[in-house]
Amino acid sequence: MAHEISRRELLKALGLAGLAGGISWWGALPWTEQQARLRGISGAIVGDDVEVGHRWRDGGFAFQEQVPTKQFGVAIIGGGVSGLCAAWRMQQAGMTDFVILERASEMGGTAKSGSRAGHRYPWGAHYVDPPSKELRSLCKIYEDCGLIIGYHPSDQQPICDPRHIVRLPHRNIFAKGAWSQGRYPWHLMKASDYQDLERFEQIASHWSNWLDPSGKRAFGFPLDSVSRADSVVRLERMTMLAFLQEHRLDSGVLRWSINDRCIDEFSLPIESISAWAGLQYYASLAPRKKVPPAKDFALPPEVEAIDPTDRKMSWPEGNAFLVRQLLRRISPASCRTSQMVLRVRNVPEGVRVTFLDLNTRKIETIAARCAIFAAPKYLAYPCIPELTALGRSEFRQMRYIPWIVANLRCRRRPSFPSKTPIAWENFGFRSWSQGYIYADDLPTSDAEEDEQTTLTFYACFASSPDQERRSLLREGWDFWASQILEELTRMHPEMPDIVTHIDIFRWGHAMHAAYPGFLFGEDRRKMQQPCGQILFAHCDVGGLAVFEQVSMYSVGIAEEALRRIKHPFTSIQ
Numbered sequence: 001m002a003h004e005i006s007r008r009e010l011l012k013a014l015g016l017a018g019l020a021g022g023i024s025w026w027g028a029l030p031w032t033e034q035q036a037r038l039r040g041i042s043g044a045i046v047g048d049d050v051e052v053g054h055r056w057r058d059g060g061f062a063f064q065e066q067v068p069t070k071q072f073g074v075a076i077i078g079g080g081v082s083g084l085c086a087a088w089r090m091q092q093a094g095m096t097d098f099v100i101l102e103r104a105s106e107m108g109g110t111a112k113s114g115s116r117a118g119h120r121y122p123w124g125a126h127y128v129d130p131p132s133k134e135l136r137s138l139c140k141i142y143e144d145c146g147l148i149i150g151y152h153p154s155d156q157q158p159i160c161d162p163r164h165i166v167r168l169p170h171r172n173i174f175a176k177g178a179w180s181q182g183r184y185p186w187h188l189m190k191a192s193d194y195q196d197l198e199r200f201e202q203i204a205s206h207w208s209n210w211l212d213p214s215g216k217r218a219f220g221f222p223l224d225s226v227s228r229a230d231s232v233v234r235l236e237r238m239t240m241l242a243f244l245q246e247h248r249l250d251s252g253v254l255r256w257s258i259n260d261r262c263i264d265e266f267s268l269p270i271e272s273i274s275a276w277a278g279l280q281y282y283a284s285l286a287p288r289k290k291v292p293p294a295k296d297f298a299l300p301p302e303v304e305a306i307d308p309t310d311r312k313m314s315w316p317e318g319n320a321f322l323v324r325q326l327l328r329r330i331s332p333a334s335c336r337t338s339q340m341v342l343r344v345r346n347v348p349e350g351v352r353v354t355f356l357d358l359n360t361r362k363i364e365t366i367a368a369r370c371a372i373f374a375a376p377k378y379l380a381y382p383c384i385p386e387l388t389a390l391g392r393s394e395f396r397q398m399r400y401i402p403w404i405v406a407n408l409r410c411r412r413r414p415s416f417p418s419k420t421p422i423a424w425e426n427f428g429f430r431s432w433s434q435g436y437i438y439a440d441d442l443p444t445s446d447a448e449e450d451e452q453t454t455l456t457f458y459a460c461f462a463s464s465p466d467q468e469r470r471s472l473l474r475e476g477w478d479f480w481a482s483q484i485l486e487e488l489t490r491m492h493p494e495m496p497d498i499v500t501h502i503d504i505f506r507w508g509h510a511m512h513a514a515y516p517g518f519l520f521g522e523d524r525r526k527m528q529q530p531c532g533q534i535l536f537a538h539c540d541v542g543g544l545a546v547f548e549q550v551s552m553y554s555v556g557i558a559e560e561a562l563r564r565i566k567h568p569f570t571s572i573q
């Protein structure tokens with residue numbers, strides 16, 4: 001057997017040995033038995049070929065800039081949410097002379113989706129929070145995507161279409177053989193855990209209400225407009241672990257839960273993530289006065305029942321729903337997929353963009369007056385050699401974390417005790433994964449009556465990203481499928497009998513890491529500076545990998561591009 005390695009070696013190879021220390025999360029089954037469990041289960045590693053990209057990045061093939069075939073106002077490199085929001089903004093301003101060059105065979109980047117047997121599912125991002133009125137450009141995007149149906153007459157806050165709001169229960173947690181509803185394993189918690197939890201909630205609420213003398217908040221979006229008061233900057237420079245220690249928040253359950261959230265939201269554990277990023281999840285939503293329900297927009301009671309700060313918007317295909325809505329508003333002629341950009345270069349009249357057509361294997365060059373580089377910045381140096389010549393080394397500070405996402409087709413939904421029905425998110429206490437999403441109960445689900453379902457499994461490999469990235473690439477489907485199945489079997493013993501198919505997507509550079517000093521630091525400020533006519537977008541330079549931040553940051557960059565090409569517009573920021 002090719003993968004005959006011991007459990008300890010496996011943990012070491014995955015860089016999970018530290019995490020596992022003393023925790024028996026790994027399946028006790030011998031490897032051969034795991035293989036036996038995969039019998040009868042089909043599946044594949046899906047996604048675009050990464051080989052060609054790696055070969056080019058490592059200088060593996062030579063190419064030459066061509067005579068430009070076309071001239072555009074703006075060339076957008078990367079068709080993820082950043083590139084699409086930039087395109088949306090320009091289209092909205094009446095500027096249609098742009099092209100999006102996307103390496104993958106479809107648009108969407110880390111917010112793309114798949115489907116099987118009529119079931120849609122996400123391959124990455126899967127939810128957003130309802131917006132507040134202060135986030136003007138985000139509200140405009142959501143209005144245009146049909147998410148906002150009106151504004152409340154008493155506080156002018158947006159009212160989201162209830163068809164997009166996730167119903168309760170949101171979360172279930174499995175700990176020591178039993179399920180609990182919510183984020184915490186209540187049945188394991190002692191009085192001291194409850195005390196620490198209450199104190200942590202008070203601290204989060206303090207920061208959520210906090211304003212500096214100029215009225216700026218300590219947390220929230222957009223990132224670059226939050227207060228830079230000393231006390232806020234201090235949080236950004238310390239780790240979340242140091243913050244918890246400083247407040248003597250010692251509860252193991254609380255620390256585990258915060259750690260899990262930090263990994264889930266921003267891909268780093270508490271010992272590595274900045275305390276500001278760690279607290280953002282808990283303190284970013286601005287406190288709001290209670291207002292009576294708006295008469296013209298009666299929400300169903302099951303939506304009214306959800307605390308407004310805990311409302312989430314999601315779709316069976318995840319944020320690919322938003323991608324689809326954005327694409328509907330962008331001319332298909334402006335969207336070119338399977339085009340891998342190799343070089344972006346400043347010239348006196350603008351930029352030249354050279355790319356490889358992955359279908360025809362031909363190299364093409366286009367001219368544009370301005371470029372928006374909305375691809376991840378580990379590609380900045382191979383794509384833009386001028387950066388090295390200019391001595392711009394700041395993009396090297398960016399660190400990326402790998403993730404794995406799997407979609408499991410099941411004969412039926414997994415069983416739960418009657419008191420804890422299946423939730424939208426279901427995850428394990430002290431496990432190596434983020435658990436799975438069950439989307440059949442979302443209002444926009446088109447799940448059929450046949451009982452079959454698809455579960456979306458997530459795992460982030462944050463403890464030693466370089467090593468784990470190599471493991472991700474090295475190991476094949478049977479390795480990952482059996483680990484995923486084993487992980488889920490801990491929560492649901494019937495899993496091997498109900499799973500029929502497992503497709504797996506490996507994200508080698510899924511998200512950048514918000515380590516202390518990165519978000520408010522000088523390096524990120526430098527990254528935001530254009531290189532001639534090349535502007536930088538993408539969630540990495542925007543700071544936080546969440547739709548709200550990514551979209552608003554991109555709108556700002558698109559408006560800068562409009563300014564540069566002298567296209568008239570009124571800012572929506």
Ligand SMILES: Cc1cc2nc3c(=O)[nH]c(=O)nc-3n(C[C@H](O)[C@H](O)[C@H](O)COP(=O)(O)OP(=O)(O)OC[C@H]3O[C@@H](n4cnc5c(N)ncnc54)[C@H](O)[C@@H]3O)c2cc1C
Pocket residue numbers: 077078079080081082083101102103104107108109110111123124125126127128319339340341342374375376379403405458507510511537538539540545546547548550
């Ligand atoms: C597993 C996972 C779960 C997530 N969950 C959530 C969530 O629930 N909610 C949320 O808000 N956010 C989530 N995110 C964060 C998500 O990444 C951002 O919200 C957002 O989608 C990022 O968009 P982007 O365009 O900045 O980057 P990307 O999605 O990385 O897009 C960059 C694009 O550039 C393209 N590209 C790369 N190289 C080239 C090249 N040489 N030439 C041309 N194109 C190129 C890529 O193919 C890609 O399409 C998640 C991310 C991951 C990985």
